Amino acid sequence: MIPAAFTYKRAESADEALDLAAEHGEDAKFLAGGHSLLPLMKLRLAVPEMLIDIARLRDLSYIRDEGGHIAVGALTRHGELEHSDLLARELPLVAHAAGQVGDPQIRHRGTIGGSLAHADPQADLPAVVLAMDATLVARGPAGQREIPAADFFQGLFETALQPGELLTEIRFPKPGAAGWSFQKFTKRAIDWAIVGVAVQGDQVALVSMGQTPIRAGAVEAALAAGASPEEAAAHAAEGTSPTDDINADSAYREHLSRVLVKRALVESRSRN
Amino acid sequence: MKVTVTVNGSPVAAEVADRTLLVHFLREQAGLTATNVGCDTTSCGACTVLLDGQSVKSCTVLAAQADGCEVTTVEGLAGSDGEMHPMQQAFRAEHGLQCGFCTPGMVMAAVSLLKENPHPTEEQVRSGLEGNICRCTGYHNIVRAVLAAANSEETR
Secondary structure, rough: OOOOEEEEOOOOOOOHHHHHHHHHHHHHHEOOOOOOOOHHHHHHOOOOOEEEEOOOOOHOOOOEEOEEEEEEEEOOOOHHOOHHHHHHHHHHHHHHHHHHOOOOHHHOOOOHHHHHHHHHOOOOHHHHHHHHOOOEEEEOOOOHHHHHHHHHHEEEOOOOOOOEEEEEEEEEOOOOOEEEEHHHEOOOOOOOEEEEEEOOEEEEEEEOOOOOOEEHHHHHHHHHHHOOOOHHHHOOOOOOOOOOOOOHHHHHHHHHHHHHHHHHHHHHHOOO | OOOEEEEOEEEEEEEEOOOOEEHHHHHOOOOOOOOOOOOOOOOOOOOEEEEOOOEEEEEHHHHHHHHHOOEHHHHHOOOOOOOOHHHHHHHHHHOOOOOOOOOOHHHHHHHHHHHHHHOOOHHHHHHHOOOOOOOOOOHHHHHHHHHHHHHHHHOO
């Protein structure tokens, strides 16, 4: 099984990647770790005419403490997030969730920026950046701009990135409340989450409960009103629109979201 | 495009289509057929090789992405005198295989696992091999083999 024919270009700098993207428009896609894009291309669900390989732009691979926030380069690999001492100390939710992505081989290749830009609602890290109110930084022909995570995910595989824009950095605010949890339910270790939950303090985001990762607004409102984790978790499926697919029907996902949100809130509070 | 990959220590250069997958480059250009294509969907791990020292699934890497990099396949593990790598010896001693199809990928994943965690617990071995499926379900002896290899490397 091989992808449809395309032209491969390796960018030696972010500027060159942006120039190539500007020149080739919507026919071109950025290739980072390739662990979301290449499988789609092999299935011919994506048929770009050009791949612009950005994986070697190591100046976009870093994890830095910037004082008020932690800056993560978009090309930082899941395995690097998983094993980062800085993240383990400052953003344990990110380090832990990154260690739950796929399997070790996938974590050796896949990048946080690739996962976010791909915007699969079944993916783990989009829900994490949403729960943490992270800011995404993109560079394009018009310069650099910051996009709040809440505005980034716009639809199934659809983000606020414009054609020719490159996601370069993710800025995570240092969490005010220490408690965190990441729960996901899969059939096999390497499968996408049937449902997942990311919790940071009283901020709760859901995986696989709609066309995008979503905040569990009703749960957060209940917590703000003083509800217990058990009471708040009963609201987990409110306002969601999970799909039916080969793994689960929507009613099962709704049930699972209540179970997992309860577990996540209980675990999160045990870490406060 | 022209791709040059150092495979098991020797450069392999070939003119290939841009869409060529690393696993096909290894099997067809380098002539090393131990690395198997299993599921072809990044799931089963049969095609696992080391890319610059880390395990990857070579069905989901383009040969172009490996241009200029080092790849190790299971054929490259044995010493120049033919002596098997401790992981290979452990798989043999512990009967860590049944049909053998998953074995090259399983061995490479296990080598990568011990590089990152030289003294894993049984649980860490099991989770560390989560990207590799053995359809004979011979997991117990595979896990024993990896633990034995970790011990043998420790006592060398």
